Structure formats: C-alpha cells, structure tokens
Amino acid sequence: MAIIVDQNTRVMVQGITGKQGSFHTRQMLAYGTKVVAGVAPGKGGSKFEDIPVYDTVRAVLQEHQVDASVIFIPAAFAKDAVLEALEAGIGTVVVITEHIPVQDEMEFIAYAQRKKAVLIGPNTFGIVSSGKCKIGIPPNQFFMPGPVGMVSRSGTLTYEIAGNLIAAGFGQSTAVGMGGDRIVGLTFIDVLKLFEADPETKAVVLIGEIGGNAEEEASVYIKEMTKPVVAYIAGKSAPPEKRMGHAGAIIRRGKGTYEGKVKALAEAGALVAEMPSEVPEMIRKLLA
Amino acid sequence: MRIFEYMGKELFSRFGLRVPKGRVVTTAYEAAWVATEIGSVAIKAQVLSGKRGKGGGIKFADTSAEAKKAARELLGMKIEGHTVEKLLIEEKLHIDREFYLSVTIDGGAKKPVIIASSQGGMDIEEVPENKIVKVHLDVELGIHPFIARNIVRRLGLDVGSRQGKELLNIILAAYKIFQEKDAILVEINPLVFCGEKIIAADAKVIIDSEALFRQKDIPYIEEQTEAEKLAQDLGISYVELEGDIAVMANGAGITMSTLDIIQRYGGAPADFMDVGGGTDMEATAKALEILLAKDPKVIFINIFGGITRCDDVAGAFAKVKKEHGIPVPVVIRLVGTNQEEGRRILREQGIEAYTNMDEAAAKAVELAALVPAGSL
Missing domain, CATH: 3.40.50.261 (Succinyl-CoA synthetase domains)
Structure with missing residues (x-):
C-alpha cells in the first residue's frame, strides 16, 4: 500500500516536450512510473520516448485511461492546463510549475474542489510512492x-x-x-x-x-x-x-x-x- | 510587491473610490505651495513601511510655513531603513468615524477574504475579534451586491442609508481592485466617515509579484538591493541579512534550514541564497561572486545535489578561485549527483568537502569566530 499513487497509476504529462517536461519524463520512466501519454498543443501525433503525444487532454482520453496528470507548463499558461485536466475529469493533478499568480491558483484550486479531484501543488516536487510511482521532480x-x-x-x-x-x-x-x-x-x-x-x-x-x-x-x-x-x-x-x-x-x-x-x-x-x-x-x- | 500610498490612491480613484484631495511632492517648497492651495494638511512620508505612523512619518500643518517646516523634517528621514524621498500632502480630514476594510487571501481557506471593522485607525490585530467582520468569498461566484450588503449590515450601518450605500460600493470596488490588479492585499485603514462622505484616508496595496507580467500599468517598485537584483537576473533567490557567514544552498527549505543551523551554533548568516535546482556552472560562479562582494568572514556552501550537479558547483568554485581569488575560508558540504567528481575537483583546490550538514555548519561558525571583528 501507499497513498494517492502506486504501481498501477497511469500518468499523463502536460508539457511533455518542454525542457523541464522532457527531462523529468525520462526520469519518471527510469523510476518505473507508468507514463501513458503526453500533451503538447501543436505536437499531436508525434512521439516522445515512445510515448504518444496529443494536442489536448480530451484527445488523450479518447485513446487512454489516465489516473493522474502532471503539469510542466510555464506559469503564465499553467491555469489553462490545470483547468483542462480537471475539466476532463482527471482525478489527481500534480502542479510542478512555480511562480503561478495566486489569483489563478485560487481559481483552479476551487474548481478542483468542485470536481472532487486531488490537486497537489502548485510549486511542488510532486509525489513518490517508493519503488512504485514517482510523479514530479x-x-x-x-x-x-x-x-x-x-x-x-x-x-x-x-x-x-x-x-x-x-x-x-x-x-x-x-x-x-x-x-x-x-x-x-x-x-x-x-x-x-x-x-x-x-x-x-x-x-x-x-x-x-x-x-x-x-x-x-x-x-x-x-x-x-x-x-x-x-x-x-x-x-x-x-x-x-x-x-x-x-x-x-x-x-x-x-x-x-x-x-x-x-x-x-x-x-x-x-x-x-x-x-x-x-x-x-x-x-x-x-x-x- | 508593495506600492506607495499615493500609487494605491491613484488606483483607488480609477476604481471610483473617494480619496483625500492631495499632491505628491519632493521638496519642502512644493509642500508649502500645495498647503497654500489646500489649507490645513496632513503631510505623509511615502515609504514602504507598515510602521509609518508610529515612526513619526505623518505630520499636520495649518499654514504653508508650518507645512514647509514639517516637510523639511520629513524629507530624508529614515523610517525602518527606508529613506523618505516623497511626501503626500493631503487635505486634513474632519473625522466622524473610522472604519477598517481589507481584501486579502486566507491561505488556510484557500479563498479571498474581506475583513471589515467599525473600529478603524489602529492595527487590525489590535481590534477585538467580536468587532471584526470576516467574509470568505467563493472565487467562482465572485463579488455581488448582496455580499457587500451583508457586510454593511453586520457593521451596524443601515443598508438603505446614504452611507450604507456608499460603503457597499466601496466594498465592491475594493474587491474589484484585488481581483483585477492581481493584489494579495488591498487595505484601507482608516476608512474615514466625513460628514456624508466616506473617504479612503490610507491605501496599502500589495501586488502579487508573480503576476507583474500581466499588470503592466502598475509602476514597478524596487525593494531589492543591487545584489538582490543581480541574483534575480540569474534566477536565484537571494535576500541580504545582517551576519557575516555567507550562505549558498539549493532549495528554499534547505537554505532556511542552513541559516537556522548556523544560528543554532552561534553564527550569524549574511544572506539567504537559494541557487535552486539545475543552476549551471556559469550562474553558480556569478552567484559566488555576489557573496564575495559582501566581504563575509566565511562562505558556507551546502549542496544536496539532486538536479543540481555537485561537479558543477565544485567547478564554479574552482573557476571563481582561479579568476578572482577567494580570500576567505570556504566550507563546503557536498552530497548527491556526481559527488565523487565534485569532491575530486575540490580536493585539487585544497578543500575537503563535508558530507554532514551539521558538522559543516559548525565548522563554518568556528572559522568565522576566529576572524577578529573589523579585520576585513
């Protein structure tokens, strides 16, 4: 047992092709995390380390089941990405991004509560269930x-x-x-x-x-x-x-x-x- | 980012709040001239300090000669380390009652909160809890007149009265400023009841530093020292402190913890410097130069390398030593990614790195104590 995430958790990475997103996706894969898909608007249809990349979260969910999403999106655009994951019904969203305006944070945290989703962060290292799953940095x-x-x-x-x-x-x-x-x-x-x-x-x-x-x-x-x-x-x-x-x-x-x-x-x-x-x-x- | 009172009041005016008639001046001559125009005035030092009133930063004058004298006394004065360069000269208000109003963020509730009291004019912390009205807002719902009406009623005012209606509009406007201008605090204390009017006699506004990219019309207020600015350009968090042991660490928590341990062993940290994760050798070398420029007695580097590579940190040290020389003792604690290579580089420089943070901190304090005061 562990809490929130374990060896069965299927993870999506939003911002998978960015500098932080790509580096940490490789690290998460090396740890054994089940990364099933990535999102990078405009790069849908491509692959990153054999992981299929989609333009939107909704597009991911047409092809995959996802338990958790991790956000590696720059601060100015982070709110959009977090809301996109929550709106699509992702149950656990881990927001690594730092320097997000607090008004944006209040907005997506309130929305997460309404959707009964677990929101970890923002400005977090993420979550690790030792030996099973690492989401974050x-x-x-x-x-x-x-x-x-x-x-x-x-x-x-x-x-x-x-x-x-x-x-x-x-x-x-x-x-x-x-x-x-x-x-x-x-x-x-x-x-x-x-x-x-x-x-x-x-x-x-x-x-x-x-x-x-x-x-x-x-x-x-x-x-x-x-x-x-x-x-x-x-x-x-x-x-x-x-x-x-x-x-x-x-x-x-x-x-x-x-x-x-x-x-x-x-x-x-x-x-x-x-x-x-x-x-x-x-x-x-x-x-x- | 805190902004000056007069800027806050400009913002208030733009959102329809009533503020005292006044002007910003930088000389005693101008102060006298404005007083001639307005009559009895309040002369308020423009500093980013919460203790301005207690610090003697507000004076009153009934004549232009008095205003000139008061302005001379205030200009150049230091309040909590801030030098007074500007004064706000305002009409002296006739005060019937003083209220308190603020909009801020309640971190625990994860929501905005409106705080109001019929006992204004003093620190809100000094007002008894039963005299304070606190209303949390649902960000998805936002502000509406009924929310403000409830606050007005709870403050003991008649919602149908002229003052009740005016206060309602002030509450709506204050929340609008908070939300639209990415504020983390909008505080009006006191909110002065002056005859039929309600006037924002003070303005304390703090803008979210992380939102300045979309608040271009708000003037940027520099609260940082030159060194702090240099560090920020490198993407490094740096706060200057009073002590003599320069500190560099990676991560905000561990940097704070490093300062705590130094203090526990009897030392005094000269700064908080968090070089973060993944800072490259170039930037780390520049950060080291920032520390050296303050002539510390000792430099203490505490790296628990995850994303930060120990060989990069050691390389930065070797680079600065070669190019500029490092005239003070350096204590380094180095563990984590590429630690063997990092230690090897340091050994070439004659430094044996520590693995234990407590031992390293104790050594840094011991070395600092060996340097006699005033010898640098």
Whole structure:
C-alpha cells in the first residue's frame, strides 16, 4: 500500500516536450512510473520516448485511461492546463510549475474542489510512492520503500531528510510535496488522514516552514492520530516580512512564526526536531 | 510587491473610490505651495513601511510655513531603513468615524477574504475579534451586491442609508481592485466617515509579484538591493541579512534550514541564497561572486545535489578561485549527483568537502569566530 499513487497509476504529462517536461519524463520512466501519454498543443501525433503525444487532454482520453496528470507548463499558461485536466475529469493533478499568480491558483484550486479531484501543488516536487510511482521532480535515488510517510512544503529538505532516514535504515511509504506557495491544493491535514489510514505507514514525518497556518491546522488533527508524527520546521532564524524563497515562506504581521508552529505541534503530541539530522533518531525510538 | 500610498490612491480613484484631495511632492517648497492651495494638511512620508505612523512619518500643518517646516523634517528621514524621498500632502480630514476594510487571501481557506471593522485607525490585530467582520468569498461566484450588503449590515450601518450605500460600493470596488490588479492585499485603514462622505484616508496595496507580467500599468517598485537584483537576473533567490557567514544552498527549505543551523551554533548568516535546482556552472560562479562582494568572514556552501550537479558547483568554485581569488575560508558540504567528481575537483583546490550538514555548519561558525571583528 501507499497513498494517492502506486504501481498501477497511469500518468499523463502536460508539457511533455518542454525542457523541464522532457527531462523529468525520462526520469519518471527510469523510476518505473507508468507514463501513458503526453500533451503538447501543436505536437499531436508525434512521439516522445515512445510515448504518444496529443494536442489536448480530451484527445488523450479518447485513446487512454489516465489516473493522474502532471503539469510542466510555464506559469503564465499553467491555469489553462490545470483547468483542462480537471475539466476532463482527471482525478489527481500534480502542479510542478512555480511562480503561478495566486489569483489563478485560487481559481483552479476551487474548481478542483468542485470536481472532487486531488490537486497537489502548485510549486511542488510532486509525489513518490517508493519503488512504485514517482510523479514530479525528486531525484530517483532518494526514496526507498519503508514505513515512514513524508509530507512537506519543501523539496530539497525532503530529500535531505529522506536521505538521512535511508542511511538510518528507514524507507518511505509515500512522500508528498504540498508546494511552497501561499495557497496549495492538498494540505497537511488531507495527507495526514491518508497516512493514518494506510497500513504500510507506521509513522509520519511532517516538514513545514514559516508562513501561513498549515502546521497549526495540521496540529488539530495530529491530536487525534494514532500514528506518531515527527515534525521539523524551517525558518527559525528568518527575519519577519522577508520572503525566504517560497512565496508562502514569509512572516507577515507576526503571523506564521516558527515559535507558533512548534508550540501548536508539540501541544498536539508531535515530536519536533530542532535540526533535520535529529529526525531519524526520533523515528527509530518511535518505531522501536 | 508593495506600492506607495499615493500609487494605491491613484488606483483607488480609477476604481471610483473617494480619496483625500492631495499632491505628491519632493521638496519642502512644493509642500508649502500645495498647503497654500489646500489649507490645513496632513503631510505623509511615502515609504514602504507598515510602521509609518508610529515612526513619526505623518505630520499636520495649518499654514504653508508650518507645512514647509514639517516637510523639511520629513524629507530624508529614515523610517525602518527606508529613506523618505516623497511626501503626500493631503487635505486634513474632519473625522466622524473610522472604519477598517481589507481584501486579502486566507491561505488556510484557500479563498479571498474581506475583513471589515467599525473600529478603524489602529492595527487590525489590535481590534477585538467580536468587532471584526470576516467574509470568505467563493472565487467562482465572485463579488455581488448582496455580499457587500451583508457586510454593511453586520457593521451596524443601515443598508438603505446614504452611507450604507456608499460603503457597499466601496466594498465592491475594493474587491474589484484585488481581483483585477492581481493584489494579495488591498487595505484601507482608516476608512474615514466625513460628514456624508466616506473617504479612503490610507491605501496599502500589495501586488502579487508573480503576476507583474500581466499588470503592466502598475509602476514597478524596487525593494531589492543591487545584489538582490543581480541574483534575480540569474534566477536565484537571494535576500541580504545582517551576519557575516555567507550562505549558498539549493532549495528554499534547505537554505532556511542552513541559516537556522548556523544560528543554532552561534553564527550569524549574511544572506539567504537559494541557487535552486539545475543552476549551471556559469550562474553558480556569478552567484559566488555576489557573496564575495559582501566581504563575509566565511562562505558556507551546502549542496544536496539532486538536479543540481555537485561537479558543477565544485567547478564554479574552482573557476571563481582561479579568476578572482577567494580570500576567505570556504566550507563546503557536498552530497548527491556526481559527488565523487565534485569532491575530486575540490580536493585539487585544497578543500575537503563535508558530507554532514551539521558538522559543516559548525565548522563554518568556528572559522568565522576566529576572524577578529573589523579585520576585513
């Protein structure tokens, strides 16, 4: 078991012929992901690495069954691509693109909710169910099957901690990137609920950062969980009102602080690591 | 991107909101002249700081001589690091009541939210929760008069009164600005009730930086330093901080985490620099030069290479060292894609790369402490 995606997930790539899309499609194929079709308007009828390419999502669905789509479309055109996938009824849409205007994000996230679709991102590394399916951009070498579910607002920090976990002998069931933007589709709570129900997942690592209140909201659910949660929050030293890379990583008017998040998580019963390197030891104790 | 109050008010006017009569000036002489024309005035420093009022950036004058004196005091003044270069001279309003109104994004609800209060004029954070009206909007539905009517009613105004109707139109316009101008915040505080009229006495507007490509009529406000601009042109996120250990890492989360660890070991980071994934050797070398230009005590490079290739980072280091020389100690943590080749290149430069981030950070802090203050 794993959550959201597994070895049977059939994946479509929107923007398959672009620089990012083509590079990461090859990487996903190398990981074993079942990429069944690609979309690139104007390039319908061609092939990319033996994968048929179509002009529209609707055209793909005439020939293939698709469970998930991944978006590698530049920010200015991303909204159109996401809405196209959702309108066609794709159940899971992973939006890798960064720098999408937030008004566009609010629009397609609202539409995804109405269509009851799972929208991961935007500005996410994607999702990996170790050894089964990778949708997105994480380097292939950092994830191995195991009992730890990971959910995170940051890509490289997830790889860092996944790498440390593997070195300590703990693989991952599924790792989900929520995305670094101000608003995102799937949130910590959504993913925590799925991990709580997943038999393969024995413990969860939550990687948050300053800004917003997703960690505080997650804490409410963590209180109810039977599975243990280890959390790490980045940005303790960040000055207020400065955007630290991610659009969502900013302390505004005293809200979204490191202290507030750590307090909420600790009170909910999560173990909070002060440094990423402390995570594996905490997991070891919890799973012993 | 924050814009100045006077620009926000220009935007408000275009969308039909009432703003105080006023002019933007850059000299005390002009200030006096505008005061002669208007009478009693408020003189407001135009800075991108939320603490302008508390910082002494607003003065009042009843005569042109007073206005000139006040303008002289304000021009060139520093408020939270921002130098005052422009003043907005406005008619002094007769204030009956002060309300608060804003439209922003609630990240948790994933929706726009209208926040209003009959207690304006102070920070909204200081207003008691039961005096605040919050209404989330459905983006697919958008704004409609009935939504605004409900807000007016909940603020205790008669929806049939002239003021009630005027406030309704202000709410509609504020949301329209928020949506059409790709704002992430439209805030009017205070919204002044002045006789029969309701006037936007202040304007705080933040435009989504990611949407500037389609908001060409909004003037671009430079909030970045020269170095930050240079980095941005390279596609690199860079924020200057106060410390002396220059930091380069890949990925926003790990860069933040690197700063945290440096601070935990007692060091002070000089910057946040996220070179991202897939930055090539050329760009990485230029990024290193940006760090060097700030004369740090130590440079700490923390790379967990996925898409970023360790040999590219090491190559960039070797290139900069050869072409410009690197006069300060450099601590490098390098793991991931092509790490063996990266380490070999660094070894040729006399550097043994770390694999553990904590150990490397501790070393960087230790080296920085060895450099006496003021020796650079």
